[in-house]
Amino acid sequence: MTRIKEKFAELKAKKEKALIAYIMAGFPNEKATISTVRGLVKGGADIIELGFPFSDPLADGPVIQNASTISLEKGTKIAKFFSLVKKIRKETDIPLILMTYTNILYHKGYAKFISEAKKAGIDGFILPDMSIEESKEYLQAAKNKADTIFLISPNTSNTRIQKISKASSGFLYLVAVFGTTGVKTGIKKYTLDAIKQVKKQTKGKIPVGIGFGVSTPEDVKKYIKAGADAVIVGSAYLKLIEKTPQTNLESKIASFTKSLKKQTIL
Numbered sequence: 480m481t482r483i484k485e486k487f488a489e490l491k492a493k494k495e496k497a498l499i500a501y502i503m504a505g506f507p508n509e510k511a512t513i514s515t516v517r518g519l520v521k522g523g524a525d526i527i528e529l530g531f532p533f534s535d536p537l538a539d540g541p542v543i544q545n546a547s548t549i550s551l552e553k554g555t556k557i558a559k560f561f562s563l564v565k566k567i568r569k570e571t572d573i574p575l576i577l578m579t580y581t582n583i584l585y586h587k588g589y590a591k592f593i594s595e596a597k598k599a600g601i602d603g604f605i606l607p608d609m610s611i612e613e614s615k616e617y618l619q620a621a622k623n624k625a626d627t628i629f630l631i632s633p634n635t636s637n638t639r640i641q642k643i644s645k646a647s648s649g650f651l652y653l654v655a656v657f658g659t660t661g662v663k664t665g666i667k668k669y670t671l672d673a674i675k676q677v678k679k680q681t682k683g684k685i686p687v688g689i690g691f692g693v694s695t696p697e698d699v700k701k702y703i704k705a706g707a708d709a710v711i712v713g714s715a716y717l718k719l720i721e722k723t724p725q726t727n728l729e730s731k732i733a734s735f736t737k738s739l740k741k742q743t744i745l
């Protein structure tokens with residue numbers, strides 16, 4: 480069982496939902512990533528989505544695109560990323576998800592990449608441009624090694640929800656709004672309806688996480704109330720990292736995380 484599955488089981492027993500934080504590895508530098516992870520753990524985040532920068536992050540809004548560019552400029556490569564994951568693993572057992580684009584895995588070969596990532600301490604993958612139709616090799620490579628978290632959107636059909644959720648493990652990622660990450664659009668009724676619809680289709684077999692545009696404790700509270708099993712916050716963290724001097728990054732991240740995590744405790 481992966482750390483992700485263990486975490487969801489643990490939270491269920493405690494009647495809590497999951498707070499998942501997305502950060503870009505190496506943004507603005509490795510030291511900042513380590514301080515941010517310490518702050519996330521201290522603040523009670525349940526799972527970390529660690530972004531590996533990609534030159535053409537098509538699903539990302541300007542905040543994450545900028546973080547990606549800076550991380551690439553700082554020389555974030557796969558080898559450095561895996562050694563950063565190992566450093567994080569020395570400090571915490573928090574479940575770690577690698578968030579990147581399929582090209583990064585395809586180059587090295589899915590099987591080779593995933594076993595290296597697993598060895599470093601990665602528990603799951605989110606590949607936003609991995610479609611279920613092309614996922615055979617990826618799924619085979621991840622089997623019994625790591626969770627494969629697929630994305631669905633509010634207009635995914637019921638049959639497709641069932642198909643995608645069967646290939647998913649760890650949790651199913653419902654994208655709250657159409658468009659890219661980082662756009663604060665407020666809570667839409669169609670999103671709240673989609674949470675209920677997806678939960679109905681998946682019959683509780685897999686936790687449902689919601690992300691895109693979530694940035695305040697109020698947002699978290701509303702999505703948890705609507706039935707989400709996990710809420711993902713990304714761009715809001717990157718904006719906080721951007722404006723906080725590195726010396727007090729850990730404490731700033733911890734207090735922001737505490738304010739979000741509080742809303743996941745039923």
Ligand SMILES: O=P(O)(O)OC[C@@H](O)[C@@H](O)c1c[nH]c2ccccc12
Pocket residue numbers: 501528530538539543578607630659660661662690691692693711712713714715
């Ligand atoms: O940044 P936001 O609006 O809080 O959304 C979460 C998002 O950052 C994170 O889950 C993520 C980062 N890049 C992605 C690409 C596709 C899907 C999800 C993501």
